[in-house]
Amino acid sequence: MTIRLTVAQALVRFLAAQHTERDGERRRLIGATWGIFGHGNVAGIGQALVEYADVMPYHQGRNEQAMVHAAVGYARQSNRLSTHAVTTSIGPGATNLVTGAALATINHLPVLLLPGDIFATRPADPVLQQLEVPYAGDVSVNDCLRPVSKYFDRVHRPEALIPAALQAMRVLTDPVDTGAVTLALPQDVQAEAYDWPEEFFAERTWAVRRPGADPAELAEAVRAVRRARRPLLIAGGGVHHSRAEDALAEFAQTTGIPVASTQAGKGSLPYDHPQDVGGIGHTGTATADALAREADLVIGVGTRYTDFTTASGTLFAGDGVRFLNLNIAPFDGHKLSGIPLVADARSALSELTEALAMHGHRVDDSYIASYTRDKTRWEQRVDTAYAADDPGVRPSQTQVLGALDAVVDGTDIVINAAGSLPGDLHKLWRARSADQYHLEYGYSCMGYEIPAAIGVKLAAPERPVWALVGDGTYLMMPTEIVTAVQEGIAIKILLVQNHGYASIGGLSESVGGERFGTAYRFRADDGSYSAAPLPVDLAANAASLGMRVLRAKTVADLRSALAQARAADTATCVYVETETADTVSGAPPAQAWWDVPVAETATRPSAVKAREEYDRHVATRRRHL
Structure with a gap:
């Protein structure tokens, strides 16, 4: 027929x-x-x-x-x-x-x-x-x-x-x-x-396949873990793709091995899990990065080992450090000359846990006590970054995150992709559920957040969905606000106005670029963009596209606006102005390096100094063979 x-x-x-x-x-x-x-x-x-x-x-x-x-x-x-x-x-x-x-x-x-x-x-x-x-x-x-x-x-x-x-x-x-x-x-x-x-x-x-581990590869993986004294597991996005969070939790509880996470893997364990030590790499926590520098075995689960994760090849500094790569993709399983364990993350984690439990394997209690103390100290730094002593002042970016942290629970989903927010979120955000933390950092595409929030809300209509955007990424692609309004998709936008490309401004300063071309300001007499901030009103723009907009001038205003937005059943934007792009966000500085090449020769002092710092870090890079 x-x-x-x-x-x-x-x-x-x-x-x-x-x-x-x-x-x-x-x-x-x-x-x-x-x-x-x-x-x-x-x-x-x-x-x-x-x-x-x-x-x-x-x-x-x-x-x-x-x-x-x-x-x-x-x-x-x-x-x-x-x-x-x-x-x-x-x-x-x-x-x-x-x-x-x-x-x-x-x-x-x-x-x-x-x-x-x-x-x-x-x-x-x-x-x-x-x-x-x-x-x-x-x-x-x-x-x-x-x-x-x-x-x-x-x-x-x-x-x-x-x-x-x-x-x-x-x-x-x-x-x-x-x-x-x-x-x-x-x-x-x-x-x-x-x-x-x-x-x-x-x-x-x-x-959709769930291939198990090859017996020979599994046996070699078990031997590698049993030999290690300071192992560290890195959870990548493959943990979420496989829905392997419970298997990972069982593995961590059984072995005591600490778990750090990439941007894509954050939330693989909830932030208050005893073995969770936070983000890894350039935007990671001091706890995770210190463990990485001394690890003798790095167990990568579902990670591509991008340069942010490896600190451009400078993070894993331990003598004789080895890598065990559990990945469904053979290409990623063989990275860093690691021991490949090519399998589905959930299947292989369960097999590995069972095999180690048969040997009664668990890391030394002193190792657990050490990273637990470090984790507690880092959480205190998060508390400090989130805190606002005076609720009547304009918030810093980290205080904005602190205010949001105070109103959400495990059902909320937080979406971000670009600007200075990914670094602050990776260090500070306290993920309460496996899918709360939705960071697109493989491509870090400005403009992703608002349309992605629509897609997420269509997939999870009963859950509060937040798009966190700075003014730079908002101006790239606010158009789908119209779609959200038209379709009655009740996304929430947290729009942070800091008058420029804050992330690249900070990076520019660190590599001798002097924040050139990164601020949203009028031109000064010398031709630079260093005069008054532009009189743009992004809140009015969002309102003109049909969105309900709540303006927050102070920390107290912000807390109230976020609570209202969370309860809203229509598309709602919370607009807040933070410090300008040429001031810090309030987050702890980077805990590991990232390779952005600096001018090898220059006359301006900032570039000369930045090159000296660059050469110092490059000298610590190693290839793992």
Whole structure:
């Protein structure tokens, strides 16, 4: 039996019939489709979404990049078992997807991209928005998506959709290879009819694998842990992707091994768990970084070992330090010349715990006592950073976080990606639940927070969802506020105004750049941006887009506004002005280095001094072989 449909109609019907299953939980794979329509998709995918509105929910976006961020936020909150599709027109609509695709792929989060493409039949050449490449007639702007996609195909013929769509689903549901998947759809092919086999539309369930550990690798891992005297476990995002938090807690309780976390892994243990020692690396805690410097075994679970985690190769300084890498991806399992344990995080952690328990293995009590004391001291530093002696003054950024910390509980979800907030949050935030801390720091994309909050709220409608944004990232992409208002999605935005790029301003100062071009100020007589702050009113902007806005001038105002926002059932923004971008946030300084190259020769004293400091740190870098 066959069914006659257009390519676009067939694709929508196919997507509506795809499901995932893991641990007995079955989810629809493509929960909805985001779209902005132009001539490249309005008559194809657009018409198909109208035709099958009863089986494929639709969300209207305002910015193509933002639609991808919303889909990614939804996918992460859905434990990668469900995601959204995103359709755009050809040309600028399609190329606007590139940043979002890079973010999804770098963070190993599934999203399906359906950009329109130029005519496959080439009835006119060139057509509107076509990139003419003299040496290749089959190249379009969509080819920009190839390097940032885990799978890419251009559907030149109707029958080619069948293998392309099946391959797309395979990649979206693969815990190792998932990321952005792109099916480029020529606009004429989208509208072309074809007789499709009925089986193409049958419901399919894609099993998400949980591979266990190889016995030989597991045995070697057990030997490595038993030999270690000062082991440290680093929890990465793979712990959350695997839903391995309980297995990690059991491992930590059984062995006494302390657990530090990357930005993606924070919350793997709640902050008050006895073995949780906080963030690791450049933005980490003094407790975790001190343990890392003296560790003789580093157990990485679901981490990519980015430069922030390793302090650009300077953090793990112990003589003879070894690495045990539990990762479902062999590529990451072999990093730092480590002992690979290639398996699903939850499966392998449970196996490792059981094997160590058989030997009665546990670290020495003196080691536990030592890091427990250090953890207590760090929590006191957090208390100091959060505290505000005078509630009638304008808050620092850390006091803003302290005020938010006081009103949330384990059901709240806090989202951030860029600026100075990620560093403060990684050091200071007290994660109360496994998914409360939602930091996108694989790509650290300005503009991610607001659309991602929409996606998270769609996946968890009963929970309070906060987008934490500075003025710099807010100005990049406030457009999806309109979507939240239109759809009645009650996200909360905490908008921190510090008049510039605070994070890069501080970095610029540390590397001899003298904060050049990082402040939002008028030009002074010497041409620098050092005069009065700009008279922008971002609160008024948010209100003009339809959001309820609460202005807070003091710590006391902020506490009240946050409580009101948390209770609100409509999209609400809390606006607060902190110190300007050229003052510190109030957080403890970096506890480990990060490599940002400094001018090797310069005449300005700030750059000369910064280079001396740079050379001192570079000398401590090591390669682990």
